[in-house]
Each structure stands twice: as structure tokens, then as C-alpha cells.
Amino acid sequence: MLKRVDVRYLKEPEGVGLKDPVFIEGLPGIGHVGKLVADHLVKELDTVKVVEIYSHHFPPQVMVNEDGTIRLPKNEVYAYKSDGNSPDLLILVGDFQSMDGIGHYELVNAYIEIAKKFGAKRIFTLGGYGVGRMVEEPYVIGAANTPELVEELKKFGVKFEKGEPSGGIIGASGLLLGVSQLEGIEAACLMGVTSGYMVDPKSAKAVLDVLMKILNLKVSVEDLEERAKEMEKFIEQIREMQEQVVQQYRSDEDLRYFR
Amino acid sequence: MLKRVDVRYLKEPEGVGLKDPVFIEGLPGIGHVGKLVADHLVKELDTVKVVEIYSHHFPPQVMVNEDGTIRLPKNEVYAYKSDGNSPDLLILVGDFQSMDGIGHYELVNAYIEIAKKFGAKRIFTLGGYGVGRMVEEPYVIGAANTPELVEELKKFGVKFEKGEPSGGIIGASGLLLGVSQLEGIEAACLMGVTSGYMVDPKSAKAVLDVLMKILNLKVSVEDLEERAKEMEKFIEQIREMQEQVVQQYRSDEDLRYFR
């Protein structure tokens, strides 16, 4: 029995014992910049999975692993207990964002509830800012839910360009800032400028560099290129998904007709 | 935690102490005529914000302000305590209407509950009536939920053209009239004739003039042109939003595929 938004705690928040963790979100998005950085952190740091999130708002299917086993679309939260120089972290990563508008709100409600259960006092959402052209020297633009945080981030080289992105910030990276604003949780979005046409490890590196400065955290950036390649594979799968769906509709006409 | 339709009272209705206020709605719509007039009233009059409305039916994103801070899509209700010559006012303004059909009904239910909590006895919804061609001398056509109110409005120069708009009145401006009809609350819609192609301050002025006569209210109309220019900027942002969304889908294929 899978609930509409199904949050499963693998560990009791108290048991994990994080101290004022910083909540970091990196789900699929423009250039998969945020996902690339967050996946990288989960792998490079000594993290432990603490929450799994399933939802009716994810695509109604399973993915197939190399070994023939399957997995449900899900998002995950990993906990990182710091050595003391940097803050403890909660890192939200995963396969998908919501398929529909309402689902974005329902999922973000769940993410914030998780952040609060672990006592998170600050949220950073990671994404890409698509400019529609190749970018030689990617940099990071920001947006935050308090003026103080805007000022603080400027010190770390985050750019704030008058009202950019003028189109706003779409999906979890944006809504997390908005809803946490109402909850009195400080939150900012770090966006790596990117073409938006492909997985962009250079843009991800720019975001990671800034994030490490902000968190006073050190992780190797070497494997980013590597991960980007793997991710291209994943995205290729997504493309296949769509062909599959199209194909399914072709034979399964009924599925199409009330769309 | 944001509810599907999340009404937040910043002040207790009793505390505000409005006497039989008139509820005025001016949300985005054709020519943004209604929004232009309502925003203008909120700024010109000595108003205080009393309610904020958030909803899963608004776009799943945040907008970015000039200073780099963000804001969730929301609608707002402002209260105006009159000097006695005109009635007290409740003015509903905001960023969006519902993204989906069902949401229109759910939001209008909320708007009417707010109007009742403040003791509103009458509702005016403001909008544009798009005629698809430039209009030299804009005038105001009306529709009401009682024959008596139709007659009353005629006295103020509001035109009632046999069954116009023949396409009905779509969104909050229409549903507010319909649902309040069932609740026994008098309501009318004032529509400024406009091309429908652009933000139309001339049409807005026509609506504002009529509304001021009806309410025996005086506000300067000077800044309308100015506000129209600002609003064009906002609409430009909305256009960027869509490009953003399209772009996001390009890189975030998964988000597209079950549409």
C-alpha cells in the first residue's frame, strides 16, 4: 500500500542525532546541475540513508537495474554527521520531481516536514539556470527567502542579478524556498548558469565550489565529470521511457484516448 | 505545510471592524483590467492587508524579487476603512488564478468564506471584456446575480448588452457571482471593453470611474498608466516563466512525459 505521498523513515530522527543540520535539495532539473552536485555529495561524504519518499505523483512505472532487478521511482534523504568543521547535512536526492503541478506542493510539504523532524535550520536548494547558449565560465546566481541570507551569500561570490531568474524558480528548488519562508526557515537556491541543453558538470562544479565555501566543507570534485557521463545514461533511459510510453499508447490505444 | 487552499488571516475579522464592507475582486484576466483597477485601489487608498491565500492550484514555483528574495504565488485581501462617505472595502488582488478548472471552484469557495467572515453584503468583480480589436472609447459592460442590481448599475452608466458577454464570464470574476448567488449575496461584474491583446489602462480607467461613482469614492487615476507599464513587466516575467518551463522540460524530460 503506497500512499499518495509516502514518507518512510529508515532511522528515527532523534536516533540519527544531527545537530542543526543544513538541508540540501538536488533533484532533477535544468542541466541536472542540482542533482549532479547532490548525488556527488552523497557519494563523496560518509552519508547514511535516513528517509525514502515514494509518491503517486511520480511516473507510474519501475526502472530496471543492470542485474535485472527493478526499483520504484523514489527520492531519498541522506544524513551526514560532520567532523565538526562543517555543519551536519541532510541531502535530498532522487529520480523525479512531480508529474503534475499539485504534486509539487504536496511533495515539498513532505520535504519540509522531514527537514523539521531532523531539526534543520537552513535549506539550500541546488539547480541550473538555463540561458539557452553555451557558457564558457559558469558562475552561480542565487535567490533566498530572507534579505539577510541574500547579503550573506553575496560574500561567497553568489551573484544576485536584479530579479533573475525573471521566470522564477520552478519545482521543488523554488517551492522549498517559498514554503519554508512561511515556516520561518532560512532557505536559498544556488543556480549554476548553464546552457540547459545537457548535463553540465562544469556548471555543477561552480555550484559545488560555492556550496563548499558556504559550508566550510571539502570534497573532491574530480569525479564530477564521471558522474555526468553516468547521468547522461540515466537521461537516455528517460528518453527510452517516453518512447516506451508512446509505443504502449500505440498498442494500448485506450490509455491514450482521454488525454 | 501548505494546504490545498490555504487561507491565512493576518488580522481577526472582528478586530478589523469593517461595517458591511463591499468585496472587490481584481485578479489577473483579460487585459489585466480588473487587476489594474484593484491594485490601484489598494495603493491609492489607506488599506491594510488582512488575508493571504496560497494554493496548490497556483503554479508550482516562486517568483524572484528585485533584491534577490523570493515570494510564493499568493493572492491577498486588503481592508479599507472608509471616512464614512463611501462603504468600507475588502479588496482581493493577487498573482494568479487557478491553474485548473476544479481549483477555480475551490478558490472561489475560499474567497466567499472570507467575504462572509468580514460581513460583506455585496461583491464587485472587475475584469476586461475582450473584443479582439483596438477600442478607442472604452466603456463598461456589466452582469449581476440579481435583476435589481442590474437595474441599479444601469443608473451608473454600466451597459448591459443582451446576453453579453455571450461566452460567459470565466474564472473567479464569474464564479464569485454564481456562488454568491446561491449564498444570497448581491454581486456584479464590471468589465471594461478592451482589445484583450495588452494591459489596458484606458479600459481600467473606465472601470475605475464607474466603480468610484457606484461607491461614491474618490481616488486619483493619474498613476494608472504608470501601473500599466509596471504590469507589462510582470507579464513579461510570466512569459519568461513559460520559456523556463519549456527549457526545464527539455532537460528534465521526465517532467514532460506523462503529459
Added chain:
Amino acid sequence: MLKRVDVRYLKEPEGVGLKDPVFIEGLPGIGHVGKLVADHLVKELDTVKVVEIYSHHFPPQVMVNEDGTIRLPKNEVYAYKSDGNSPDLLILVGDFQSMDGIGHYELVNAYIEIAKKFGAKRIFTLGGYGVGRMVEEPYVIGAANTPELVEELKKFGVKFEKGEPSGGIIGASGLLLGVSQLEGIEAACLMGVTSGYMVDPKSAKAVLDVLMKILNLKVSVEDLEERAKEMEKFIEQIREMQEQVVQQYRSDEDLRYFR
């Protein structure tokens, strides 16, 4: 406050005192044949309105009457107390069917609950069967939820063509038969063959003739042509609605973008 499916009884079923009434449905559909017949019956017979149905599944707007007043989209049930030669009748007429697939099921649940509250033992749904070409001599084809009723209807000249309509029966006219089948209520659909391109009074007359035979009922068919003309006007309004909506989207871009 309007519920998702909002059924409002204007009279207590017991108070109306119908005896084993036959429930007749004639909502908009192919060639508006069913609506034409049902509206005609309501006007020709001495009927009284007993129920109004509003729903979030109807279009989010109001229609404007000739006199400048507005009305919410709604469906209605009228009661007819027979003189004894024919059965008592409950007639469901209205403006719209559901805008979405799920809404069709929710509304049909409501219709059947109403039928049961009034003690209806039998349901006839009326519609058109579009053949995509002009039809000189329209006739009536049927479908029923019991074999006995199929046989009975054949006696009245209703045609049953092997598995026709092969595309099934869509919307309320079909679902009413299906759901009532599970409730143990006899139900049949009478479909006038029609081109499907226009309001078809000739096809409606064919359906009405058969229905009158079945119910041993007599009503003048003279005004059918007249009503058809009026209905064309209504449909013209619907077309205007769509232009309105398109226009609204043009100026109200935001409304479009998450579709």
C-alpha cells in the same frame, strides 16, 4: 460554499410523492439529441423542479442571461406527476457533462442516488448516435443493462445492431446504465441516429416518438424544430466561451502554462 458535487433538493422526495417514477436523462451530447428531447418533455409536461446539481467538474464560469443576470452551470431534475396512463417521471436536464473523466463517475453516482431517493425503478438515457453522414430517415438504436429490457424495447421498434455503437456509450448516458446495472436498476439508452454535425430535431423526434410509445405518453412534437433553433444559439455561446477562454489565455498567459 459549493461542494465538488453539490446536490440540492428543492423538494423532499417523499413530499413530491412520485410512484415508481421512470428516470430520464437528457444531457448535452452527440447532436444534442438527448438534451433536445428531455428539455422538450420538461417544457411540454406539467413538471416541477425538484433538484439542482452543481459541480466543480463543470466549467469554472457563469453564463449571462438576456437580462444581464448570470447563472452558474448546473444540471436539474424535474418531476412529472402522471395522470395515471403513463408512469411518473424524473427528468434530468442541464448545461454540461463533466469536464474530466473522473467527474463523469462522481456525477453519475449523484444522479443514481437521486433516482433512488425518489424510488425510480427504471432509467432511460437519451442520446445521439453519430454516423458521420447526413441521415434522411433517422431511427433509434438501443442498449440496455438487462437482456429482458433489450427484448422489451425491440417490441417498440428500437433497433439493436450487433454490438452497436461499437465505440460504446460515452458519458452520463452510458455510465448511468453501467452503474445502475450494479445497483439492480433496469436502464436503457435510446440513441437517435444522427450525423453528429449539428443539433438534430429530426433525430430527436424519432427518439421522442419511441419514448412516448414506451411510456404510453402523449406530448406535442411541434415545437421541436423551434427548440433546436434556440439550442443552436446556446451552442454558439459555447463556441464563444472557447474563444473567450483562448483570449483569456492570451492575456493571462500564466493560466495557460501548466497545461
Added chain:
Amino acid sequence: MLKRVDVRYLKEPEGVGLKDPVFIEGLPGIGHVGKLVADHLVKELDTVKVVEIYSHHFPPQVMVNEDGTIRLPKNEVYAYKSDGNSPDLLILVGDFQSMDGIGHYELVNAYIEIAKKFGAKRIFTLGGYGVGRMVEEPYVIGAANTPELVEELKKFGVKFEKGEPSGGIIGASGLLLGVSQLEGIEAACLMGVTSGYMVDPKSAKAVLDVLMKILNLKVSVEDLEERAKEMEKFIEQIREMQEQVVQQYRSDEDLRYFR
């Protein structure tokens, strides 16, 4: 009154007295391979219908039978009590999958609840794997929700190609594996390679052969070709449905406009 997902037990699970039954799903899908095999099993084996499933997520209409009676879209579960050489079976067959993404999840929740009520310990979902070209010698590829089951199936000649289908498994056949994984129920999907362009009895035979080996079950495969022909008829009906719907929209403009 039909619930959103309406599961109706025709027999009490205890009463049926199946022992650790294997649950088999064969709903419409690519090449209708799964449906073909499951329907075949229901007809060839001495089965009894134990559950009917109706849902608002199915198309809002009824189908018309040869004799003029109608039937609601529904899925069904049949029970097969084995002679002892093979396991007892529960076979899920039916008309449709969900029309919308969320419905897939809600229906799969219901299917798994049924499987558990009957004490099913293992699930096999059947489908087609569309390769977009004619296939001379169809074979069966698999996916499972445990590595052990992958290994077990290899012994029966089921192919596991590195991460195939790379597009994942869409709809009930996939979600059943994913959700049962969380419930600790072993489940695998058997996919017959097929063009995806037509009902494919040869692919179905390949799946049936493997399934019979796995279950140590014997059923004649003779009538498969025959059933495929019948199924083509059904699919033709589905096509007609769509034309009907299109036609309905043409005359019933209102139904179209908020899509």
C-alpha cells in the same frame, strides 16, 4: 455508488481456500501480450471469478455487447484451484489500465491488497516488450524484484538483458513489482518480445510456454491464434471509441474546452 477504486469480492477469500496462490497479472499493454496469455489461462483452466474491480480511473463509458446489453469497464480476478502438480492461481485480467498516472498507483494498491487477502506469496506480471520491428523468433525477457528470483527465472530460459527494458516497465506490470517489493512479496515481470504494432499471439505463446514451465502447468496453446483474432476486434472497438469521443466533442464543444 461506485467508489474511486471499487473492489467487489464475489467470494470470501477464506471460502475460496487457495493455498499460497501465485498472482498473475495480464492487463492490456504492448502487443496485448500479457492480456492474451492471462485471458487464455482463465478460459483454458477451470477458474472461478472471485473479484471485480471498477474505478473512476477507467474510461467514463460502457461497452456494448453483441446482444445489446452493456458492461462497465472493469478488471477481474479469477481463482484456479490446482490438482496439486502446479500452484493455485489468482489471475487478474480486464479491459483497461488507468487513464491517468495517479490512478495506476491507486489501482495497483488495490491489486496487491487482493493478492494479500488470498495469501499470495508470489506475483507474475505479463507483458510485451516492444522493439519496433517484426520479430521472427519471439523470446521472453524478465525483470524481478529480488536477485534470487532473477536467478531462478534464468533457469527457465527467461532472458535478462543488461538493464532492459531500458525504458522501464510502465503501468500495472511494473508498479506491481515495485510496490510488492516494499511489501516483501516476490514478483517478476515476463515480457514477450514483440513489434508492438499488433496483437501478437506468437509472442504470447513464448510467454505462456515459459510461464507453464515455471508453474509446472499444462494448458493447450492451440486457441491462442483464435483469441488474438477476437482481441483485434476488441481493439478495433477501442479505436471506434476514440472516434466516438472525437465526434462527441465536435457536437459537445463544451466538453472539449477546458482540456
